[in-house]
Each structure stands twice: as structure tokens, then as C-alpha cells.
Amino acid sequence: MQILKKGQAGTMQSSDLMVTVEPADGLSIEIESTVKKQFEHLIRARLEETLAKHGVSSGKISISDRGALDYAIEARLEAALQRAGGV
Amino acid sequence: MADYKLRRSLLYVPGNMPSMLQNIPLFQCDAVQIDLEDAVPLSEKDAARILVRRFLDNYKNRNKEILVRINGLDTKWALDDLKTVLPAIPDGIRLPKADSPEIVEHLDTMLTEYEEELGLQVGFFKILPSIETAEGVLNAPKTAKASTRLIGLAFGAEDYTATMEINRTKTGEELFNARMNVLWGAKAAGIQAIDSIFADVNDMESLRKETELIKKLGFTGKCMINPRQIDIIHDVFAPKQEEVDYALEVIEAIKRAREMGTGVISLKGKMIDRPVVVRAARVLNTARAHGMVDVVINEEDINGTE
Numbered sequence: 001m002q003i004l005k006k007g008q009a010g011t012m013q014s015s016d017l018m019v020t021v022e023p024a025d026g027l028s029i030e031i032e033s034t035v036k037k038q039f040e041h042l043i044r045a046r047l048e049e050t051l052a053k054h055g056v057s058s059g060k061i062s063i064s065d066r067g068a069l070d071y072a073i074e075a076r077l078e079a080a081l082q083r084a085g086g087v
Numbered sequence: 088m089a090d091y092k093l094r095r096s097l098l099y100v101p102g103n104m105p106s107m108l109q110n111i112p113l114f115q116c117d118a119v120q121i122d123l124e125d126a127v128p129l130s131e132k133d134a135a136r137i138l139v140r141r142f143l144d145n146y147k148n149r150n151k152e153i154l155v156r157i158n159g160l161d162t163k164w165a166l167d168d169l170k171t172v173l174p175a176i177p178d179g180i181r182l183p184k185a186d187s188p189e190i191v192e193h194l195d196t197m198l199t200e201y202e203e204e205l206g207l208q209v210g211f212f213k214i215l216p217s218i219e220t221a222e223g224v225l226n227a228p229k230t231a232k233a234s235t236r237l238i239g240l241a242f243g244a245e246d247y248t249a250t251m252e253i254n255r256t257k258t259g260e261e262l263f264n265a266r267m268n269v270l271w272g273a274k275a276a277g278i279q280a281i282d283s284i285f286a287d288v289n290d291m292e293s294l295r296k297e298t299e300l301i302k303k304l305g306f307t308g309k310c311m312i313n314p315r316q317i318d319i320i321h322d323v324f325a326p327k328q329e330e331v332d333y334a335l336e337v338i339e340a341i342k343r344a345r346e347m348g349t350g351v352i353s354l355k356g357k358m359i360d361r362p363v364v365v366r367a368a369r370v371l372n373t374a375r376a377h378g379m380v381d382v383v384i385n386e387e388d389i390n391g392t393e
Contacts, residue, residue, distance in 0.1 A: 009134045015106040072105040075141035079134035 003059040007084025010076035017065040017073060019080040024060040027051070033065035046073045054081055093117050093376045094152070094239065094279055094308040095324040096317050101126035102155075103135035108142045111151075116317050117308070118152035120181045120215075123168050124159070132164045136171040143175035154215055156181035160190055166197075173201045179213030179238065184246075186223040188233035191216050195234040210236060215281065218272075219243030220250040224265045231276035239279030241310065242269045245286065255286075257293045259300065270305045282306040288313040298323040326374045334367035335380070338388055345391045364389050 003023045010018040029047055031040055043065060051061070096116040100107050102123045111119050127135040139155065155177045157168035161184070182194055191214060198212045214236040218227050224247065231240050244262055248255040255261070273280035282301040285294045298309055298320050309320050336354060341364045344352035351360040368384040375382065
């Protein structure tokens with residue numbers, strides 16, 4: 001799928017995250033997290049996996065994470081993508 | 088009766104809060120009802136159902152019954168709720184505003200289609216309808232027989248009092264007739280009867296009183312909005328040791344009576360006949376579900392043989 005417009009999903013509550021996706025040439029992922037030091041590579045891997053699953057190859061993805069588990073990262077990214085153009 | 092499933096405590100969990108969802112495995116209740124309806128704001132309906140789907144996909148070793156409260160079938164969200172959540176295989180659907188048997192039949196038909204698509208046995212997904220309007224209460228006896236998927240009828244006092252244009256009180260006099268109609272409907276259909284939530288999480292004494300009342304009336308379980316309410320509800324629903332001991336004595340007494348060729352006998356000055364035995368059997372089956380006794384009470388124990 002393609003990111004056609006800006007889409008946002010999630011909250012800033014504990015165990016959640018806020019995901020913003022925007023149209024862009026090329027793919028970039030920006031991660032801000034309360035557990036960035038320990039888990040950035042795992043968060044990034046989960047984001048990349050979810051993007052690949054939905055065939056997203058370009059866009060600016062930024063997240064602000066409050067210690068979300070994998071299922072929530074996947075779900076919030078999917079919701080943001082859906083809002084940004086339809087999965 | 089031996090496989091009677093305990094549903095004493097059904098906890099609502101908001102569908103759009105990861106911090107609550109991921110505690111579901113830890114809650115000590117018999118069932119959870121993940122809520123996509125009233126606990127989710129209109130702007131988050133889409134995101135909540137995706138979150139619930141991914142949570143359930145990852146919750147493999149389930150240790151309690153999982154129901155999902157979808158939005159009412161008269162809303163634009165209900166179909167997407169089902170489509171998104173059912174592939175994660177919840178045990179059933181809590182159906183709000185089940186005002187008529189037709190609404191339950193409609194959901195039944197849709198669930199059959201999803202079962203065929205997902206390769207599940209038809210009838211796998213259960214339904215727990217909410218009886219929460221004046222019309223719903225009037226139709227409760229018919230609604231209770233609308234589908235073989237029903238595990239019970241659930242009374243929703245908050246919405247019911249709203250449709251009646253009255254206030255809900257802690258003593259609940261205003262709910263008696265509605266509760267009884269829900270109970271009669273459920274009992275006549277042979278399904279469970281689940282009572283409404285108690286909204287004040289700081290008033291444990293009134294929660295206990297209300298739970299004692301609804302147990303006395305015949306409800307088999309109660310909904311909750313806070314895990315702090317679980318212990319009191321379980322405590323009220325647990326059979327008391329003296330009830331269990333007495334029920335065992337009743338079963339022994341009726342066996343002795345039948346050996347003597349009669350269907351009635353005196354136990355400590357009280358008459359024991361079939362209705363007393365039926366009640367004792369119910370106590371023992373509940374006690375068995377609580378792990379208090381091992382005995383399995385069968386039809387022969389209740390009725391004897393020809």
C-alpha cells in the first residue's frame with residue numbers, strides 16, 4: 001500500500017505509543033522511546049516487519065513510544081497506515 | 088451438568104488501552120469482555136479493533152474465557168468489529184442492545200459465515216446478549232431461545248435505567264421486575280443469567296449486598312468494571328462449606344430412601360424429596376466447579392432408576 005496522506009494512531013499513555021506516518025520519497029523511521037537504549041533495534045525490527053507485510057516501501061514513519069509491547073507497536077502502525085490511505 | 092462452566096465474574100476491559108489489555112492474563116476473573124463499544128471514543132473505533140486483534144493474536148495460552156463486546160448491530164462499526172476480531176478466535180461476542188430475538192438471529196447468521204470462512208465448527212463462537220432496554224426486557228424470554236450459541240442473558244442496568252428515564256440506586260428496587268424477567272427467560276431456556284455491573288468501585292459493602300441479592304434471585308454471575316471487585320464476587324458465589332456438607336447428606340439420604348422403596352425421607356427433621364435433591368445437586372455441581380468436591384452428580388442420583 002501507499003501512504004497517501006498523514007496518518008496518526010495511538011496515545012501517549014504508558015504501554016502505548018503514538019505513530020505518525022507521512023508520504024515521502026524513500027523510507028525513514030524515527031524512534032523516540034522511554035526504553036530506546038535497550039530496545040530500539042527490536043522496535044525498529046517490528047516496525048520494518050509490519051511495513052513489509054503491508055508492502056510499504058516509502059514514507060516517513062515516526063514513533064513516540066511509552067514502553068509498548070510488540071503487539072501494540074504492530075497494531076498502532078497498522079492503524080496509522082489505514083488512516084493514511086487504506087490498507 | 089457436570090461440565091457446567093463457571094461464569095461468576097466477567098470483567099470489562101477497554102479495547103483501546105494496551106496497559107489494561109496486557110494484564111488480562113493476570114486477572115483472576117472467570118471471563119473478560121474486551122470492550123469496543125462504550126469504552127472506546129468514536130474517533131478510536133478503528134484503532135481499537137486493530138489493537139484488540141493483535142493482542143488476541145499474541146495471547147496464545149488463554150487462561151480465561153474471552154468475549155468481545157462489539158458495537159451494536161445497528162451501528163456502522165459492528166461489521167468491521169467482527170471482521171477484524173473474529174480471526175483472532177475469541178470465545179464469543181457480547182452483543183449490546185439485544186432488544187429482540189431477530190437481532191440475535193442476525194448475529195448468529197453472521198457468525199456462521201465467519202466460522203465457515205475460518206474453518207471452525209459451526210456454533211464455535213458463543214453469544215452473550217445484553218438485555219438493557221425496556222424493549223429488551225419485554226423480549227428477554229424470546230431472545231433467550233433465539234440461538235443455540237447463547238451462553239446466557241446479561242442484564243445491563245445502566246442502559247436499562249437510562250431507557251426507563253429513572254436513576255439507578257444502590258439498593259436496586261427499581262430493577263426487580265426487569266431482573267426477574269431476564270432470569271425467567273434465562274432459566275426457561277436453560278442458560279445462565281449474568282447481572283449488571285456495580286459502578287462504584289470504592290463501595291465494596293454495597294457491591295457485596297447487591298451480589299448477595301442477585302445470587303439469591305438466581306443470577307449465576309456478575310459483570311465488573313474493575314479487577315478489585317473480583318474477590319467479593321467470588322466470595323459471594325462460592326458455595327459455603329455447610330451448604331456443601333448438607334447437600335452431600337441430602338444425596339446420601341435420598342439414596343437410603345430409594346433403597347427402602349420410597350421417594351421421600353426425613354433428614355434432621357426436614358423433608359427430603361426430589362426438589363430438595365435437585366437443589367443439592369446444583370450446589371454440588373457448583374462446588375465441583377470450584378474444586379471443593381470430586382463427586383459427579385448424574386441424573387440417576389437425582390431421579391433414581393425405574
